[in-house]
Amino acid sequence: MTYIAKPKLHHPGLPTNKLGFTRRDYEGRISTLCAGCGHDSISAALVQACFELDIAPHRVAKLSGIGCSSKTPDYFLGQSHGFNSVHGRMPSVLTGASMANRDLIYLGVSGDGDSASIGFGQFAHCMRRGVNMVYICENNGVYGLTKGQFSATADKGSKAKGGAVNSDSAIDLASLALLMGASFVARSFSGDKKQLVPLIKAAIAHKGSAVLDVISPCVTFNNHAGSTKSFDFVRDHNEAVNKLDFVPPEKEITVDYEPGTTEVVRQHDGSFLKLAKLHSDYDPSDRVAALTYLQERAAAGEVVTGLLYIDATAPDLHEHLGTVDAPLNRMNEKELCPGADMLETINAEYR
Amino acid sequence: MQPISAVNDFVVKFANVNGSGSASANELFARSVLRMGVPVASRNIFPSNIQGLPTWYEVRVSGDGWLGRRGGVDLMVAMNPQTWDKDLAEIDKGGYLLYDSTKPIPASRFRKDLTLLPVPLTDICNHAYSDPRQRQLFKNIIYVGVLVFALDMDLAAVKWLIAEQFESKKKLIAPNLQALDFGYDYAREHLLGICGLKVKRQDKVGDRIFIGGNDAAGLGAVYGGATVCAWYPITPSTSLAEAFTKHCKRFRVDPATKKNKFAILQAEDEIAAIGMVLGANWNGARAFTATSGPGISLMQELFGFSYYAEIPAVVFDIQRGGPSTGMPTRTQQSDLMLAAYSGHGDTKHVLLFPEDPREAFEFAAAAFDLAERLQTLVLVMMDLDIGMNDWLCKPLAWDKDRKYDRGKVMTAEELEAGKEFGRYLDVDGDAIPYRTLPGTHPTKGAYFTRGSSHDRYARYSEDGGVYVEVMQRLLQKFETAKSLVPKPVLHKAKEPAKFGAIYFGSTSAAMGEALAALDDHGLHIDALRVRAFPFSEEVVEFINAHEQIFVVEQNRDAQLQKMIVNECAIDPARFISILHYDGTPVTARFIIKAIADRVNVGKAREAAE
Ligand SMILES: Cc1ncc(C[n+]2csc(CCOP(=O)(O)OP(=O)(O)O)c2C)c(N)n1
Ligand code: SF4
Ligand SMILES: [Mg+2]
Numbered sequence: 001m002t003y004i005a006k007p008k009l010h011h012p013g014l015p016t017n018k019l020g021f022t023r024r025d026y027e028g029r030i031s032t033l034c035a036g037c038g039h040d041s042i043s044a045a046l047v048q049a050c051f052e053l054d055i056a057p058h059r060v061a062k063l064s065g066i067g068c069s070s071k072t073p074d075y076f077l078g079q080s081h082g083f084n085s086v087h088g089r090m091p092s093v094l095t096g097a098s099m100a101n102r103d104l105i106y107l108g109v110s111g112d113g114d115s116a117s118i119g120f121g122q123f124a125h126c127m128r129r130g131v132n133m134v135y136i137c138e139n140n141g142v143y144g145l146t147k148g149q150f151s152a153t154a155d156k157g158s159k160a161k162g163g164a165v166n167s168d169s170a171i172d173l174a175s176l177a178l179l180m181g182a183s184f185v186a187r188s189f190s191g192d193k194k195q196l197v198p199l200i201k202a203a204i205a206h207k208g209s210a211v212l213d214v215i216s217p218c219v220t221f222n223n224h225a226g227s228t229k230s231f232d233f234v235r236d237h238n239e240a241v242n243k244l245d246f247v248p249p250e251k252e253i254t255v256d257y258e259p260g261t262t263e264v265v266r267q268h269d270g271s272f273l274k275l276a277k278l279h280s281d282y283d284p285s286d287r288v289a290a291l292t293y294l295q296e297r298a299a300a301g302e303v304v305t306g307l308l309y310i311d312a313t314a315p316d317l318h319e320h321l322g323t324v325d326a327p328l329n330r331m332n333e334k335e336l337c338p339g340a341d342m343l344e345t346i347n348a349e350y351r
Numbered sequence: 352m353q354p355i356s357a358v359n360d361f362v363v364k365f366a367n368v369n370g371s372g373s374a375s376a377n378e379l380f381a382r383s384v385l386r387m388g389v390p391v392a393s394r395n396i397f398p399s400n401i402q403g404l405p406t407w408y409e410v411r412v413s414g415d416g417w418l419g420r421r422g423g424v425d426l427m428v429a430m431n432p433q434t435w436d437k438d439l440a441e442i443d444k445g446g447y448l449l450y451d452s453t454k455p456i457p458a459s460r461f462r463k464d465l466t467l468l469p470v471p472l473t474d475i476c477n478h479a480y481s482d483p484r485q486r487q488l489f490k491n492i493i494y495v496g497v498l499v500f501a502l503d504m505d506l507a508a509v510k511w512l513i514a515e516q517f518e519s520k521k522k523l524i525a526p527n528l529q530a531l532d533f534g535y536d537y538a539r540e541h542l543l544g545i546c547g548l549k550v551k552r553q554d555k556v557g558d559r560i561f562i563g564g565n566d567a568a569g570l571g572a573v574y575g576g577a578t579v580c581a582w583y584p585i586t587p588s589t590s591l592a593e594a595f596t597k598h599c600k601r602f603r604v605d606p607a608t609k610k611n612k613f614a615i616l617q618a619e620d621e622i623a624a625i626g627m628v629l630g631a632n633w634n635g636a637r638a639f640t641a642t643s644g645p646g647i648s649l650m651q652e653l654f655g656f657s658y659y660a661e662i663p664a665v666v667f668d669i670q671r672g673g674p675s676t677g678m679p680t681r682t683q684q685s686d687l688m689l690a691a692y693s694g695h696g697d698t699k700h701v702l703l704f705p706e707d708p709r710e711a712f713e714f715a716a717a718a719f720d721l722a723e724r725l726q727t728l729v730l731v732m733m734d735l736d737i738g739m740n741d742w743l744c745k746p747l748a749w750d751k752d753r754k755y756d757r758g759k760v761m762t763a764e765e766l767e768a769g770k771e772f773g774r775y776l777d778v779d780g781d782a783i784p785y786r787t788l789p790g791t792h793p794t795k796g797a798y799f800t801r802g803s804s805h806d807r808y809a810r811y812s813e814d815g816g817v818y819v820e821v822m823q824r825l826l827q828k829f830e831t832a833k834s835l836v837p838k839p840v841l842h843k844a845k846e847p848a849k850f851g852a853i854y855f856g857s858t859s860a861a862m863g864e865a866l867a868a869l870d871d872h873g874l875h876i877d878a879l880r881v882r883a884f885p886f887s888e889e890v891v892e893f894i895n896a897h898e899q900i901f902v903v904e905q906n907r908d909a910q911l912q913k914m915i916v917n918e919c920a921i922d923p924a925r926f927i928s929i930l931h932y933d934g935t936p937v938t939a940r941f942i943i944k945a946i947a948d949r950v951n952v953g954k955a956r957e958a959a960e
Contacts, residue, residue: 056793057793058789058790058791058793058794058797059790061789074811079793079794079797080789080797081787081788081789081790081797081798081799081800082797082800083630083633083799083800084799084801084802084803085629085656085802086652086656086802089622089623089652089653091623091626092581092623092625092630093626093627093629094630095581095623095626095627095630096581096626096627096628096629096630096631096632096633096634096638097630097631097789098630099579099614099627099630099636099638100614100630100634101634101635101636103790104789121620122619122622122623122626125618125619125623318614321611321614321616322610322611323611323612323614324608324610325608325610328578328613328614328636329631329634329636329788330635331576332576332755333576333755335612336578337573337574337576337749338574338602339749340749346570346747347558347746347747350560351558351559351561
């Protein structure tokens with residue numbers, strides 16, 4: 001067991017954010033995952049991101065499917081409502097929750113089995129609809145919770161711990177998200193907090209479907225030589241396309257940037273993403289180029305990480321549906337029921 | 352053979368080709384009879400096909416007000432050459448045949464006992480119209496004109512109806528009236544005094560309305576405060592989601608902003624649809640889906656989640672013929688057991704059984720109150736017969752002071768005041784806990800919803816005792832449900848009866864007629880219409896008060912009966928099953944005969960004849 005430590009009393013010296021919360025206030029229950037599991041690092045990054053963004057924890061809803069990864073919402077944001085649904089169905093449950101109340105921040109947590117196998121359809125369809133959410137797939141290439149079977153993201157030719165070789169083609173969730181119309185697509189690595197935290201912050205600020213495919217090694221079943229989702233493999237083959245800096249809405253961006261190496265993206269909520277370009281030819285606003293780039297680098301054996309694509313102006317599900325600004329779950333009979341007199345009129349129409 | 356003669360008591364059947372535009376003309380005929388104050392029962396019998404296959408529409412004209420299918424046909428409007436022989440064979444002895452006589456038909460293709468109403472429909476159309484589409488469409492109106500004359504109906508009333516129907520497309524009124532006259536005039540010249548069936552003005556319709564169950568249930572969902580609907584197309588439920596959409600567009604668009612006070616999503620499948628429904632209800636919106644058997648099969652895992660994690664949800668099951676794809680366009684009541692115990696592990700769900708569109712409206716709205724009060728799934732068990740046919744029923748009713756029952760939802764104020772919150776804690780002794788909605792309070796009331804075993808505070812637990820405690824409370828909650836669901840309705844026979852009959856849903860229409868006929872012939876049967884599951888005490892009392900109980904159902908396996916045996920611990924030998932499941936709506940004739948066969952007393956035999 002790894003612990004995200006939880007003292008009852010906060011150290012008076014702990015730094016607080018604008019809401020007066022400390023980092024600890026964003027933690028959850030004690031994790032029951034294996035020591036060193038990549039998923040716990042992602043939980044820690046989520047805690048960090050929400051703390052730094054001054055998010056009121058109760059304004060977040062956390063939803064997940066089934067798997068080690070899907071258990072994690074119990075281990076962060078203890079003051080947020082959580083919904084640990086059934087295997088592969090988080091996207092639909094989250095879509096319904098979002099339809100009911102457009103005012104909350106929705107964090108969807110899933111695994112590669114949850115998203116790329118049983119829930120493959122739901123993953124694709126929630127991207128198509130532009131559900132306003134952060135979709136984190138904690139991708140370890142195996143079914144952790146059922147003890148190490150290959151998942152659909154395991155690379156062709158990769159070896160399982162027991163020696164079996166995967167002969168099926170791998171599903172690349174980042175490419176799929178691009179194809180399905182997600183308006184924010186990024187990939188990162190659970191062990192790279194510096195890259196992951198700003199990406200999570202940017203994804204939360206983004207309006208629409210923001211997908212984070214986070215490679216998250218399973219230390220128990222998939223962290224051996226021969227696995228392409230192991231710590232060593234990812235460290236050796238990581239190809240970061242950009243370095244991200246997240247600037248909240250109220251801060252003015254004063255950073256001067258050299259044309260061609262830095263790019264600034266303005267989000268719906270007024271926040272800015274400052275992208276330091278490691279590759280001068282990488283343009284995160286071009287969906288087609290992003291897809292091509294992913295394929296090219298994958299063929300060369302590299303795992304591209306960073307912000308792969310963003311469209312900061314894409315409409316979200318509520319815009320498509322034309323829903324009122326107020327959350328639907330707050331309406332009462334006065335706003336919803338046409339009333340007894342109207343029913344008389346309706347009856348007359350059926351005579 | 353004497354031609355049939357009857358006033359306000361006969362069946363007209365229209366045999367058409369799917370997609371030929373006959374539906375609205377046939378409905379015009381049915382509504383015209385209603386306008387003369389004479390009750391009708393109409394039913395669509397249609398194929399799982401878009402164009403080209405045979406389709407039928409049956410109108411039972413019943414001055415006595417019987418709304419079940421009668422069985423038999425007195426007058427056939429045979430517009431489909433493909434089904435000609437079968438259609439003719441179906442007409443009662445001495446009945447009537449209205450057909451297109453443009454092309455000569457050999458005498459061998461007719462039955463000698465039938466009275467013919469030949470009308471050169473194609474010829475009339477070809478003379479009057481040049482556009483092929485008009486030729487096809489107005490043919491239908493022309494045969495309505497023929498019927499209006501032949502059955503001695505009120506031409507002015509029909510004309511009024513046409514004018515009302517096309518109020519928004521005024522330029523269609525004149526051509527429709529003209530086509531009606533073509534038929535009427537032709538009949539007056541050539542078919543005078545031939546038809547012994549007559550519609551005579553009555554005052555038996557009153558303030559009743561003529562409405563389909565899916566339409567009414569969709570409206571009920573609007574009245575009941577549903578704001579989220581997620582669905583996947585499947586016959587015969589599709590028109591419910593479409594009706595909800597239509598009524599929302601009319602009543603739920605904010606006039607100032609033009610924005611919607613509803614969110615409707617066509618999901619990628621039924622699993623996603625029920626997932627969305629749970630997500631929305633968890634988040635405090637009233638949400639539902641509409642589906643049929645195959646969709647119910649797919650939704651089961653999340654039904655179990657709703658039961659165990661105690662999330663409200665409303666599902667309309669418009670039942671069709673199963674198993675598997677079965678008979679998609681035929682009616683049955685065969686999803687009862689599936690729905691009642693749907694999901695793995697020990698699960699049970701609340702079911703409601705509306706008898707007609709009016710009750711579909713009422714139960715649709717009630718389902719949302721029940722689901723939120725009980726924090727569980729409620730299934731409204733309709734069927735194709737109710738859902739996709741227009742029924743004559745009492746006007747829809749809504750109390751102007753009615754408030755929604757949003758159940759036990761703890762507010763930020765209550766949390767702030769220090770009220771104890773445990774998501775699965777039974778504080779009131781009715782086994783119903785309190786819930787909080789996401790986003791309620793900054794530091795209190797958050798919890799983790801899960802389908803895995805949990806304790807009173809929603810914490811994960813694998814402790815057997817903790818698990819059993821929750822499961823026992825869920826049983827107790829089901830007991831609470833018994834007192835909240837609609838009560839059964841009792842019909843007493845004219846005289847004290849040793850026989851009882853139990854029935855539910857759309858069987859109601861035929862059942863009333865059968866019971867009245869049996870009563871008249873001295874076979875007295877008390878009857879109980881069950882309106883919900885779990886069964887309330889009255890069901891057990893009714894069974895105990897009678898020696899033998901007929902259970903009339905539209906399925907093969909006597910599903911309701913088995914549920915009663917199971918749930919109420921009653922000796923199966925007390926029951927006699929009356930089962931009708933060929934996909935057509937059950938008729939009074941069938942019920943009377945089946946009961947007569949079982950009791951084999953002379954008086955029941957008489958009624959059967
Ligand atoms: C319908 C259904 N089928 C199978 C399972 C068993 N199951 C639980 S977790 C899991 C795989 C999880 O893999 P992944 O999503 O990659 O999560 P990880 O444990 O690797 O984080 C499976 C198959 C289940 N819970 N439900
Ligand atoms: S089995 Fe793998 S994925 Fe699951 S907790 Fe252990 S390390 Fe993490
Ligand atoms: Mg996995």
